[in-house]
Amino acid sequence: MKICIPSKGPDIQDLVDERFGRAPYFIIYDTESKMTEAHVNSTAGAMGGVGPKAAQFLLNQGVDSLVTERVGGNALEALKAGGIMVLLYEEKGSTVANAITAFLKGNLKEQ
Amino acid sequence: MSVIGGGYMIRLAVVSGKGGTGKTVITGGLVHLSRCAKVMVDCDVDAANLELILNPRIIKREEFTGMEGAYINPSQCSGCGVCSDACRFGAIESIGDTYVVHPDQCEGCGVCRVICPSEAISMRPRVCGEIYYSETPYGNLVHARLAPGAANSGLLVGRIKKIALERNGECDLMLVDGPPGIGCPLISTITGMDQVLAVTEPSVSGLHDLQRLIRVCRPLRVNMVVAINKYDLNPGISDSIREYCGKEGIPVLGMIPYDESVMDAVRKGRLVTEYDTPAAQAIHHLWHEIVSTLRVRADAGQ
Amino acid sequence: MTTRMKIAIASGKGGTGKSMVAANLAWALAQSDRVTLVDCDVEEPNLHLFFPPDDPESTDVQVSIPAFDNSRCTLCGDCAGFCAFGALVVAKDRVLFFPEHCHSCGGCALVCPAGAITEIQRPIGTVTIRHLSAHLSLVTGTLNEGEVLGVKVIREAKRYAAKPGWLVCDASPGTSCPVVETLHGSDFCLLITESTPFGLHDLELAYSVTSHLGIPVGVVINRSDGKDEEVRRFCNERGIIVLATIPFDRWIAAVQGSGDLISRVDPAWKERFIALGGACRSSVGGT
Numbered sequence: 001m002k003i004c005i006p007s008k009g010p011d012i013q014d015l016v017d018e019r020f021g022r023a024p025y026f027i028i029y030d031t032e033s034k035m036t037e038a039h040v041n042s043t044a045g046a047m048g049g050v051g052p053k054a055a056q057f058l059l060n061q062g063v064d065s066l067v068t069e070r071v072g073g074n075a076l077e078a079l080k081a082g083g084i085m086v087l088l089y090e091e092k093g094s095t096v097a098n099a100i101t102a103f104l105k106g107n108l109k110e111q
Numbered sequence: 112m113s114v115i116g117g118g119y120m121i122r123l124a125v126v127s128g129k130g131g132t133g134k135t136v137i138t139g140g141l142v143h144l145s146r147c148a149k150v151m152v153d154c155d156v157d158a159a160n161l162e163l164i165l166n167p168r169i170i171k172r173e174e175f176t177g178m179e180g181a182y183i184n185p186s187q188c189s190g191c192g193v194c195s196d197a198c199r200f201g202a203i204e205s206i207g208d209t210y211v212v213h214p215d216q217c218e219g220c221g222v223c224r225v226i227c228p229s230e231a232i233s234m235r236p237r238v239c240g241e242i243y244y245s246e247t248p249y250g251n252l253v254h255a256r257l258a259p260g261a262a263n264s265g266l267l268v269g270r271i272k273k274i275a276l277e278r279n280g281e282c283d284l285m286l287v288d289g290p291p292g293i294g295c296p297l298i299s300t301i302t303g304m305d306q307v308l309a310v311t312e313p314s315v316s317g318l319h320d321l322q323r324l325i326r327v328c329r330p331l332r333v334n335m336v337v338a339i340n341k342y343d344l345n346p347g348i349s350d351s352i353r354e355y356c357g358k359e360g361i362p363v364l365g366m367i368p369y370d371e372s373v374m375d376a377v378r379k380g381r382l383v384t385e386y387d388t389p390a391a392q393a394i395h396h397l398w399h400e401i402v403s404t405l406r407v408r409a410d411a412g413q
Numbered sequence: 414m415t416t417r418m419k420i421a422i423a424s425g426k427g428g429t430g431k432s433m434v435a436a437n438l439a440w441a442l443a444q445s446d447r448v449t450l451v452d453c454d455v456e457e458p459n460l461h462l463f464f465p466p467d468d469p470e471s472t473d474v475q476v477s478i479p480a481f482d483n484s485r486c487t488l489c490g491d492c493a494g495f496c497a498f499g500a501l502v503v504a505k506d507r508v509l510f511f512p513e514h515c516h517s518c519g520g521c522a523l524v525c526p527a528g529a530i531t532e533i534q535r536p537i538g539t540v541t542i543r544h545l546s547a548h549l550s551l552v553t554g555t556l557n558e559g560e561v562l563g564v565k566v567i568r569e570a571k572r573y574a575a576k577p578g579w580l581v582c583d584a585s586p587g588t589s590c591p592v593v594e595t596l597h598g599s600d601f602c603l604l605i606t607e608s609t610p611f612g613l614h615d616l617e618l619a620y621s622v623t624s625h626l627g628i629p630v631g632v633v634i635n636r637s638d639g640k641d642e643e644v645r646r647f648c649n650e651r652g653i654i655v656l657a658t659i660p661f662d663r664w665i666a667a668v669q670g671s672g673d674l675i676s677r678v679d680p681a682w683k684e685r686f687i688a689l690g691g692a693c694r695s696s697v698g699g700t
Contacts, residue, residue, distance in 0.1 A: 018303070022269055047178045047219070047266050048295070048561075049499015049514040056493050056502045074511045078502040081509050129457055130586045131428005135611065157587035158426035158615050179497070199477075199518050215593050220497050220518030259588050259622040291427045291586060292456050295561065314670040316432070316459040323457065327558060344663065345670040374609050374638065 001031045003065045003103055004058055005089075005096045010038035012097040016089065018069045021050030027096050028061060031104070051075030058084055067099050067108060076111065086111045120282055121405060124154075124304045126289035126297060127311060128320025133340040134310045135160040136373055136383050138288045140394035141401075142249050143382040145286070150279035151247070152287045153254040154268045154300045156240065161288045166380060167245030167252045175255060177239035177266055179219045181212045187231035194223035194232060242271060244278065251279050265299030272300075293327040301328060306405060307335045308364075313348035321352065325359060336404060338365035338397055362404065365397030416446055419580040420693050421599040423623070425615025427586035429605045430635035430659070433669055435583035436463040437676040438603075441686035443549035447578030453595040454585040455538060455554040455566045462672050464551065469543045473536035474554070474569045476517040476562060481508050485529035492521035492530060513559055538566040540573050548578075564594045571598075579690065588622045596623065601693050602630045603656070608641040616644065620651070631656040631696055633689070656692045657685065 006023030008015045017023035026039045039061070043053040051071070055078035058066060065085040079086055087108040089099050102108055125141070127134045138161060142151055153161040181202070183194070188209045195203040195210055202216035203223060212223075214237060224232040239261035245252045253271045268290070275285060287304070290296040301307050307328065311321040321337070328335055337356050342349040349366070356363050370390035376383045384391045422435040432454070439450035440463075452460040461469075479492070479501075486508060493501040493508070500514035501521060512535055522530040538556040545551055554570030556563045563585070574580055584595035596602060602623050606616040616632065623630045632648055632655045634641050641658065648655050659665070668675050676683040 019269075022266075043499070045176075045266070046497070046499065047264055049496070049511070052499040052502045052509075052511055052514065056490075059502070059504060060490070074499075074514070078504065078509050081502070081504040081507065083505060129428060130426040157589060158611075158618060160426070160611050160614060163610050163614055197519075197523070215590070218516050218518065220516055220520050221495065222518050222520040222523060225495065225520065225524055257588060259593075259625045261589065293558070294456060315462045315672040316457075317670075319459055319462065320457055323558070344666045348670060371638070377610055378640070 001064045002028055002062060003031065003067055003100070004028050004061070004063045005067045005099045006041075007038070007096050012036055012100065013095050016069065016091075016094050016096055016099050018092075020066070020068050020071045020075055021054045023054075026054075026057070028063060029100050052078050055079050055082065055084075058082070065103070067103050071111065120280065120285055121306075122285045122287070122304045123306050123308065123401070124287040124289045124300055125308045125310060126300065126324065127291060127309060128293065128324035129316070130158065130291040132310045132312045132317065133367070133373075135164065135288055136377065137310055137338065137340065137367070137394060137397070138286060139164040139382045140384040140391065141398055142286055143384045144395060144398040145284055147283035148281070149250045149284040149286055150275045150282045151250060151252045152271055152275045152285060153252065154271065154296065155288050155290045156255045156257050156267055156271075156296075157290065159254045159256060161252060162245070162254050164377060164380070164382060165247040165249065165252055167243070167247045167254070169243045169245045171244040173242050174238050175240040175242050175267055175270065176236040177261065177264060178237060179234040180214050180217045180237040181219070181221070181223050182233050182235045183210055183212055183223075184231045184233070185209050187229050189229045189231070191228065194227050197222050197226045240267065242267075242274065244274060250282065251275070265295040268296045268299040272303075293323055297327070301333050304333060306401065307333045308401065309335060309337045310340055311337060311352060312340050313342055313345035313352060315348065318348060318352055318355065322355065325361065335361050336401065337361055337363045338367060339363060340367045341369040342366045343368045364400035364404065365393060367393040367397070416579055416694065417577055418601070418694055418697075419582070419599045420690075421582045421584055421596045421602045421628070422605060423584040423592060423596065423602055423619050424586055424605040425588060425618035426611070429607050429612065429615070430669075431586070431605045432460055432463070432583055434603065434605050434633055434635065435581055436460055437674050437682070437686045438690055439549060439579070439581045440674050441676040441683045442579050442581075442690045443546060444683065444687070446548060447576070448549050449574045449576055449578060449580050450549065450551045451570055451574045451580065451582040452551065452553040453567045453570060453582050453591070455556040455563045455570070455591065456585060458553045458555050460551060460583055461541075461543065461553055463674055464543070464545050467543050467545065469541045471539045471541045472573075474538045474540055474566045475534040476515070476537050476565055477519065477532040478512055478515050478517065478535045479510060479521050479530045480533045481510070482529045482531070483507065485527045487527050487529075489526065491524050491526060495520050495524045513561060516562065517565075537562055540566070540570045542573060563591045567591055567594045571595075588618050592622060593626065596626055596628055599628055601697050602628045603633055603693065604630050605633050605635055606644055608634055608637045608639075608644055610643070613643050613647060616647065620653070629697055631693060634658045636661040654696065656696075657689050
């Protein structure tokens with residue numbers, strides 16, 4: 001299963017970005033292979049509609065769950081329609097690695 | 112006990128349903144009265160006025176490239192006009208035997224690019240303004256200026272707030288001068304704020320605009336408080352505003368009298384609260400009220 | 414002979430008294446001429462508050478949006494890939510559409526390889542016409558809350574207002590696309606400012622837009638406290654005429670605040686606003 005964390009940088013030691021659509025990077029972690037991939041969010045700098053655009057990117061990547069602090073209404077609707085589970089992670093100033101650990105422990109609640 | 116300075120950056124935005132309510136002067140007063148380490152952000156990029164009262168010295172500037180616009184390469188354009196017919200915004204016009212894009216009208220949709228049979232059109236980032244990072248006697252200020260015809264956007268507001276967080280994340284307070292209106296820049300401004308102070312004035316339109324502002328902010332569940340500026344110019348409408356806010360459960364934390372010395376202070380390049388005047392006293396009182404509402408919320412664990 | 418003159422009223426920021434000047438000017442000129450006042454501040458229209466309520470006629474402003482034929486759609490993703498505004502997301506079993514992001518460019522229908530997209534109409538705002546007197550009508554553009562295409566509503570409001578006589582268009586504050594749309598096609602622009610450092614700074618911004626568009630301007634200093642040297646110097650240096658100065662006065666503020674017009678209450682102010690209209694006309698060489 002693939003999980004995605006919006007991030008401020010390309011490394012798992014970088015901080016989780018509190019936004020979804022405007023996060024500069026998406027880090028995708030595969031729970032089977034335990035591999036991570038960093039993707040530049042190419043639409044972070046668009047004028048508008050960044051939430052839906054980012055949701056489309058996750059759908060295209062075959063992501064199963066999104067771990068994020070916040071997600072807008074349109075993006076949430078798109079993620080749910082695409083069968084992506086949205087899990088809230090509200091720990092401020094935390095690293096991507098910590099967010100992955102929290103996910104693996106299974107104590108994140110669904111939005 | 113102090114709420115501000117507890118290791119967490121308190122974020123306070125000052126907004127108004129429309130311009131000209133005295134928002135910037137009041138923001139300036141709060142800048143002066145809050146003695147903690149702070150960073151100021153001017154999200155009112157259409158009329159960035161905080162720079163007029165904080166005497167900033169620009170230490171870093173960067174271009175803001177907000178949106179893409181179409182560009183027609185004249186050497187590839189065959190002059191067929193298909194793009195001009197397809198453009199819904201009337202942004203492409205023929206000049207001689209070729210076509211050009213008017214940046215004012217182009218919305219960057221890219222229809223012309225896909226329809227052009229000669230592949231003469233590309234989308235290019237357009238410079239929409241400039242972002243400044245400055246020093247002031249009170250802390251750093253992040254502000255911006257737009258190119259004519261360019262629109263403020265949630266993108267620009269988000270970017271300048273981000274610069275403030277990245278460079279001054281250790282501060283105790285972020286004070287944001289918000290944009291007028293109720294559109295995307297406003298929503299982007301109030302996102303993530305601990306408190307939003309709406310400055311209104313006692314006029315029929317002031318009340319009308321405040322009502323719209325509250326309707327837009329309500330679904331976002333922001334913690335809103337109100338100050339009535341120049342309340343004594345029309346005490347009757349000031350009462351109606353208080354009554355309305357009372358019904359909506361929004362505290363009115365300040366009543367600031369009309370005071371001619373306010374503009375004298377601005378002209379001298381000083382902040383309103385540097386003088387002992389009726390308006391300055393009212394802003395002092397407002398600041399104390401803001402701090403105590405933040406404290407009540409902090410104690411309630413919100 | 415009827416005057417044909419399109420005046421836009423603008424200012425770099427809100428709260429300078431733009432609407433007050435527009436309403437007074439229109440009301441005063443309408444004592445002897447046909448006048449259409451257009452409220453182009455579509456996000457917060459409030460010119461109607463200056464006039465007694467009446468029976469307005471409203472028409473929806475519509476934009477084109479895509480409609481999807483699910484039997485044809487192959488979920489290929491080309492439409493969402495094209496949309497520059499993030500209005501479309503192709504999920505596993507359907508296309509999601511977010512109308513408030515759509516700019517009505519028609520691109521999705523154009524790129525769809527399956528012919529699954531057609532265009533339908535959706536209302537985003539209204540244009541309201543009020544006949545305030547034999548000579549004066551008010552056209553108000555209103556953008557529905559949460560919508561973004563204000564420019565489209567302004568364009569429609571101006572289209573409804575295309576009549577002989579004076580056209581007085583009150584712009585939204587600022588220098589962005591809605592202001593450019595309002596100014597587009599105007600013969601003259603009145604820039605409203607205040608005699609404060611803020612006012613001057615905002616006048617500079619507004620002037621940069623009118624210069625960019627090549628529209629001749631005149632300045633009105635509102636709420637003047639007599640300390641107008643800086644504004645006047647700015648105007649002199651650029652050859653801009655200060656056509657009127659309205660003092661700061663608690664009486665004016667009170668009349669205004671209660672939703673009345675100084676030109677309706679005081680005949681002297683009515684004459685001054687008629688003269689202001691005349692000055693605009695002579696500035697562009699009209700008669």
